[in-house]
Amino acid sequence: MKFKGFRRKNGTAGVRNHVLVFPTTVCASTVTQAISNEVAGTVSATHLHGCGHLGEEKEHIIRSMVGFCSNPNVAGVLLVGLGCETLTPTLIAERLAEVGQRFETISIQEAGGTTNCITEGKKLAEQLLSEAINAKQESVDVEELILGTNCGGSDAASGITANPALGVTSDLLIAEGGTVIISETPEMIGAEHILARRAASKAVNIRIREAISTTEENIRSMGVDVRGDEPSPGNIAGGITTLEEKSVGAILKGGSTSIVQVTRYAEPPLKKGLILMNGPAHDVACNTGLVAAGAQIVVFTTGRGTPIGSPIAPVIKVSSNTTLYKTMRDNIDINAGAIIEGEESILSVGEQIFTEIINVASGKLTRSETLGHREFAINAIIPTV
Secondary structure, three states, rough: EEEEEEEEEOOEEOOEEEEEEEEEOHHHHHHHHHHHHHHHEEEEEEOOOOOOOOHHHHHHHHHHHHHOOOOEEEEEEEEEEOOOOOOOOHHHHHHHHHOOEEEEEEEEEHOOOOOHHHHHHHHHHHHHHHHHHHOEEEEEHHOOEEEEEEOOOOOOOOOHHHHHHHHHHHHHHHHHHOOEEOOHHHHHHHOOHHHHEEEEHHHHHHHHHHHHHHHHHHHHHOOOOOOOOHOOOOHHHHOOOHHHHHHHHHHHHOOOOOOEEEOOOOOOOOEEEEEEOOOOOOOOHHHHHHHHOOOEEEEEEOOOOOOOOOOOOOEEEEEHHHHHHHHHOOOEEEHHHHHOOOOOHHHHHHHHHHHHHHHHOOOOHHHHHHHHOOOOOOOOOOOOO
């Protein structure tokens, strides 16, 4: 099975052809947005990081930035810095060069201030854009797709409609040789024994248990019992009663195949198949980690509704119930609520999502793209859910 994608010089294949303007520090956010706003056809992201990072956190942020900027959906990236920050454009560019990503760099201090930096940055962004325009779509095997899965604003129907349907999709893509990433480790607490049984090896079994137990221990270190504080108020209003109930439903997004690898947040998988990324339940930060790990597309299931997207990756929304589908029609791509209505089955909706992925990979815009949703956040290394 094929889709129409963009072949990169480093051998990867993207489903979009973005030129990204990206700040390596929060201090360059305004200039970054100004450059992108003045160069039509580019996209940008802003964040709160880039300065004062040490040790493990520094490497974590670098990995996230480099992974995001080198996602196959990015034809080229302009890195914008201040000049005195911890994570300079030069530092990130060195890592990008290692993976064969096209980039340009600029610094506000070296450019001589905001106005000069915007002027010079526009020229660099326009150069990257002129190169990207020449890229042509070509036939790409579906086995080159990496699918990120996420869920948020879940309800009582999520675990019986949207999530298991996405699980069918995951199995279909993996059967074609593709890769699927599941994450949201806090929403695996209480279901770790189920996931561990699906480990492809003893080593993976141990990593699954370690990732989930460490997440819960980190939360407890703050004096919080997550099993008492989760599910969230929105989940409770949607009919979910316990964290375990939420977790058992959430993990269904990964289908039924063996888990072949456990990765860190924003870490590209080394194997094909089903991957567990140790990441947060924070919707936007999780999406960012999935995309930084190489996912060209994200499928996001929801029972309460959410509009979020990504600056560089299409996010397909699947509603768990028909009421949500009708209420937030402009945000939802596929209605899994039809399963409850008796109009569809879990299998048929799963197949529908799979077909939508192929269409989106070939250029069809998602609702979040059409509406301009480009939310971005990097997960911080602190106990969080």
